Amino acid sequence: MRRVLALALLALLAASLALPLQHCSCAGESEERAEIYVAGSCIMWRLVSTKPPVTIDSVDWGLAEEAGVREVILSFSVVRRWPRIYSYMLEGVVFDGTGIGVVEKDAARLEIVFEEWVDEGVARAIAYNLSRAFHLRFTPAYTSGPRAVFYAPLNSTYHKTYILRGLSWNYTGIFSSASFEDTMTRADYARIVVRARVGGGVSYSLEFSSIKHYSFPPGEYDFRLSIALPYISQARAGDDVDRTVVRVAIADALLLSIPPNMSVTLDGHTYVLERVYGPGEQLKDAHIRLMFAFPLLMVSKSVSANTTLAGGNITVRVRVSNLGGGEARDILVEEPEWWAGLGNVTGQISRRIALLRPGETEEMVYVVTLARNASYIAIPPTRAIVNASGLAVEFRSSAVNVHAVNGSVVSVVSASVSELSPTTPAAGDRITYYLEVWNNGTRPIRELSVDGVFVRELRPGSVKLPMEREASSLRPSEIVISHSLEYSIGGERYSLEGPYVPVMYRLTRPLLPRVDVGVRVEGRGCEYNVTVAILANMTGEGTIAVRGIVLGNTSYVAGDFEEENRTLAYVYRGTQPGGNLTLSMSISLENGTSSLPPLITASVRDRRGSMSMLVCPRPILADVRVDVARLPDVLLKGLTYALNVTIWNGDYLPLHNVTVTISTSGITVRNATALSVAELAGRSEMRVVFNATPTRTGSVSISSVAARFVYCGFQLSASAGGYSAAAIKGVAVRLSVPRSVVEGSEIPIEVVVARDSPEVTDIAVKWALPRPLTFTGGASLVEVPIEIADSKGSVRLVISPPEPGRYSLEPPEVTFVFRGKRYSIRDLGVALPRVEFEVRENVVMRYWTYFGAMLALAAVLTGYVRRRVGA
Structure with missing residues (x-):
């Protein structure tokens, strides 16, 4: 007699088995595309299959008993789904957050039986994913005809599981955490049954699925529930835990009636109904759950x-x-x-x-x-x-x-590993794989280095890089792989430590052959030697083809290559060569030009396929110069010097994004022109004019003038500099002027000069007075030398007595000779104060002048009167 009891695991494995099965053969169209990506200073390409994956949906559980042997029946559908893909690693079967101990007997086994015909690749893929889910190794019994059987022996190992609530699935593992609502699809599926043959002591969940496809006439029926104690950690063979009978009344076909407050007592523990179903509810919508009367914890974790x-x-x-x-x-x-x-x-x-x-x-x-x-x-x-x-x-x-994001717009994340070889490595094994690195930001990143693999630029998106390393650790379901990443955003350099990356793929085909190319350029002037080192990984017979493309102003002179129309070629046929395949060539640059060495492309082909790599060597800079006008050996503090920088591009190819940086010590740079240009054409120059002013005395310098630019995609630079000088003050001038004098007095002005270098000579004072002012002697312009003794000297200038009033005069001009050239202190930016003084009226003198004038007038009048009277 066979009783089929619907148990509580409607979605027990729906999500755990939803891993992409990349190696399955599926019905439907497939295509192959060429995928090109950058790896280091290389461009690599390979063929990539885009066949739709196979996912597993719609899981139902049941229990059958026949001849004293109980079977767990797992039925689910295999659905072709495109392009929806789930790629998550599991550490075990996942349910609802509750731990349940399951103990299987020795000599028992878990079988996967494909009841209908299914492609062998699909069958093997499902067995592979079930082995991941259960941590078991399935062995094919036979895979021919309409049935395919895989089995895995069960032992007394304690298997820890969790409970799923409905179709929301919470993954666990070091690298994965996700939830999704899946939609069951019945179209295009193959029926599969999984049986766990156990001699006794099986634990199951308390929840059983809706009975969707059964109808019952009115009456009372016994539903036998296989109820597990959630906290059983050890079970003994022969334990009988499934004899509880729940009696429900069927009032009408497809209708269900369950009495309220229904409870079940089992092994001293009481279980109550979580929900009571009343009359009139359709049986196909019923979802009966018994809730045990002791704690069940749900632990959730979230981040801000x-x-x-x-x-x-x-x-x-x-x-x-x-x-x-x-x-x-x-x-x-x-x-x-x-x-x-x-x-x-x-x-x-x-x-x-x-x-x-x-x-x-x-x-x-x-x-x-x-x-x-x-x-x-x-x-x-x-x-x-x-x-x-x-x-x-x-x-x-x-x-x-x-x-974690550096800045606000860029995140570099090592996202996945594919084509791992070997598929089950042990610690210490050499493993090869492809690592996909994502730029999740909005700005391109440059000079990305992943453990020595170099990518010049990665715009928002991803790149796959071929990697090889030693397996440093092995866990039950994942191998620990970490990476160091470095990259630049703008002028900033960032360094990241990559995460642990779980292994989520197995090889779908043998690894492609691999080829590595190294190029070394040595030489000077116009003659250079290029060494090309090829390391190819082939299986059996194969071909290595190496080609060079001669660019720019480079000429091939001699070497291991054959040249035709500026293309170099070398072909090797046979098995993998021992060590490196080393090729050499001599190249010559056109006189006075810069250029790229030949671009090298190497391809290797064997029975597994082909792989190519293109390497662009670093350019040779033969005629890109930076010239700076030299500074005088001695500078005057405050004096501004006009200087210029010339960047000469002697090549026929342009320089892009040219930026000039001037670094100084003790000198201020002002009014610089054209510090950057988008492009500097070949055989042309750019000139930067700037003013340099010493801001201190002592040693000052223009330490460097650097021109940074992009040439043929490479960031390069040229520089000049290292010019130093001594800065001095020259002369210091002080004026001594009386603030106020009385009318009729001379105005004495003393000019005091101090010098800080014996090279400052022939110091003179030159002063022109506005009319009607004059110096003593009647001159309005004087130019007087100053005699220097012990670094100091002075001269006295006297202004003839002016009329009363306030005066504000331009200061005198002080000049000197420095290294054969005459300078004014005004040229050094030194401004003397204006000469200001006041001439006050002499009241006494003016009174007696007035009195004398009156006496003179009286005398004149008296004489006139006398002459008239006498007449």
């Missing part, structure tokens, strides 16, 4: 942001909820492990909860600071340990991922 600045803070919030029907006491919530890239932690990272009643939730919050070199952080699950019925039971949250 999934993207942050490197060195920024992330708030981590851990919530512990009791979804069960009983109280949970003495709960320990803690982080069992930390992760690379962590800078600092503040807050509550461990907590004990004394009591958590059904329906209650508690939180634990802490803040993590990401290290400044972190690029992608996978935060491991948090665990909560509770004592229930004398057993310590552990619940775990899902993992959380955080991207």
Whole structure:
């Protein structure tokens, strides 16, 4: 007699088996495309298959009993789905957040039986993914005809699982955390049955699926439930835990009636209905769940942001909820492990909860600071340990991922590994694979270096890089691979430590042959030697073709290559050569020009396929110069010197993004013209004119003048400089002027001069007075030398008595001779103060002058009167 009992795992493996099966052969069209990507200073290409993947959907569980042997029946559909792909690593079967111990007997086995015809590649793919999910190794029994059978032996190993709620799936693992709602598709599927043949002691979930395809006449029926104790950690063969009978009444076809307050007692524990179904509810919509009357913890973990600045803070919030029907006491919530890239932690990272009643939730919050070199952080699950019925039971949250972004627009994340070889490496093995690196920002990054693999520019998007390294660690379902990345954004250089990358793929075909090319250029003047080192990895017979393209002003002189129409060629046929294949050539540059050595492309082909690499050697700069007008050996502080820089491009190819930087010490650069240009054509020059003014005395210099530019895609530079000089003040001048004099007095002005170098000679004072002022002697312009003794000297100038009033005069001009040239202190930017003084009226003198004038007038009048009277 065979009883089919629908159990509670409607979506037990729907998401865990939704890994992309890249190596499956599927019906439908497929195509192949050429994928070109940059790797270092190389361009590589290969063929990539774009066949649709196969995913697994629609999982139902049942239990059958026949001849005393119980079978677990797993039915699901295989659906061709394109382009929807899920790529996640699992550490085990995942359910709802609850731990359930499952113990299988020795000599039992788990079978995958394909009841209908299915492509062998699809069958093997499903077996492969089930082996990932269950941590089992399936062996094909036979794979011919309409049936295909794979089996895996079961042992007494304790398998830890979790519980899924509906179709929302929470992944766990060091690198993955995701949830999605899947949609079941019934079209285009193959029916598959998985049976676990167990001699006794099997644990199952409390929830069983909707009975969608059955109808019952009115009456009463017994539904036999196989109920598991969630905290059984050890089960004995012959344990009988599935004899509980739930009696439900069928009032009408497709209608269900369950009495309220229904409960089940099993092994001393009481289970109650989580929901009561009343009359009139359709059976196909019924979803019966028994809720046990003791604690069931749900641990969830969230972060304040999934993207942050490197060195920024992330708030981590851990919530512990009791979804069960009983109280949970003495709960320990803690982080069992930390992760690379962590800078600092503040807050509550461990907590004990004394009591958590059904329906209650508690939180634990802490803040993590990401290290400044972190690029992608996978935060491991948090665990909560509770004592229930004398057993310590552990619940775990899902993992959380955080991207760290340098600046605000760029994130470099090593995202995936593909084509790993070997597929199951051991620690110490050499492994090869492709690493995909993403630029998730809005600006291009330059000079990306991933463990020595160089990419000149990576615009927003991704690039796949071929990698090879030693396996440093091996875990049950993943190998630990980390990478160091360096790159530039603008003028800033960043360094990142990559994350652990789980292995999510197996080889779909043998690895392509590999080829590495190294180019070394040596020489000077116009004659250079180029050495090309080829390392090819071939299987058996193959061909290595090396070609060179002669560019610019380069000429091929001699070597291992044959030249035709400025193209060089070398072909090797046979097995892989021992060590490097070393080729050489001599090249010549056109006189006075710069150029690129020949571009080298190497292709290797064998029975597995072909791989090509193109290498662009660093250019040879033969005639790009920077010339700077030299400074005088001695400068005068404050004196401005007009200088110029000339950048000469002697090549026939242009220079792009030319930028000139002037570095000085003790000199201020002003009024510089044309410090940058977008393009400098071949056989032309650009000139930068600037003013240089010493700002201190002593040693000053123009330490360097550098021109940075892009030539044939390479960032290069040329420079000149190292010019130094001594800066001196020259002369210091002080004027001594009386503030006020009385009418009729001379104005004495003393000019005092001090010099700081014996090379300053022939100091003179030149002064022109405005009319009607004159110096004593009647001259309005004087030029008088100053005699210097002990670095000082002076001269006295006297202005004839002026009329009363206030005067403000231009100061005298002081000149000197320095190294054969006469300078004025005005040329040094020294401004003497104006000569200001006041001439006051002499009142006494004016009174007696007036009195004398009156007496003279009186005398004249008296004489006149006398002459008239006498007449």
